[in-house]
Amino acid sequence: MKQILAIILFTSIFFACNTPQKNENKFSADVIIYGGTSGAITAAVEVVQSGKTVIVVSPDNHLGGLSAGGLGYTDTG
Numbered sequence: 838m839k840q841i842l843a844i845i846l847f848t849s850i851f852f853a854c855n856t857p858q859k860n861e862n863k864f865s866a867d868v869i870i871y872g873g874t875s876g877a878i879t880a881a882v883e884v885v886q887s888g889k890t891v892i893v894v895s896p897d898n899h900l901g902g903l904s905a906g907g908l909g910y911t912d913t914g
Contacts, residue, residue, distance in 0.1 A: 864892055865890075866889075866890040866891055866892040867884070867889035867890045867891065868881075868884045868889055868890070868891045868892075869891070869892045869894060870884075870891060870892070870893045870894070871894050871895070872893075872894075872895055872902075873893065873895030873896075873897045873899070873900040873901065873902060874901070874902030874903075874904075875901055875902055875904045876902075877893060877895070877902075878893070878900060878901065881893050
């Protein structure tokens with residue numbers, strides 16, 4: 838019984854100390870573009886030139902897609 842209480846106490850303290858922090862950053866734009874390819878960047882430039890605001894969201898580490906990163910594994914075999 839003491840072991841169960843110790844485990845419950847430990848886990849409750851562990852989870853209480855490791856609560857995720859709230860990220861309250863809010864962004865606003867007229868257009869949101871998902872992707873970092875050269876087409877997405879071209880679209881973002883056109884949006885800005887038309888007088889609107891844009892946010893580009895990309896899961897990749899680098900912008901530009903294959904035109905910036907070179908050949909991928911599927912191209913070289």
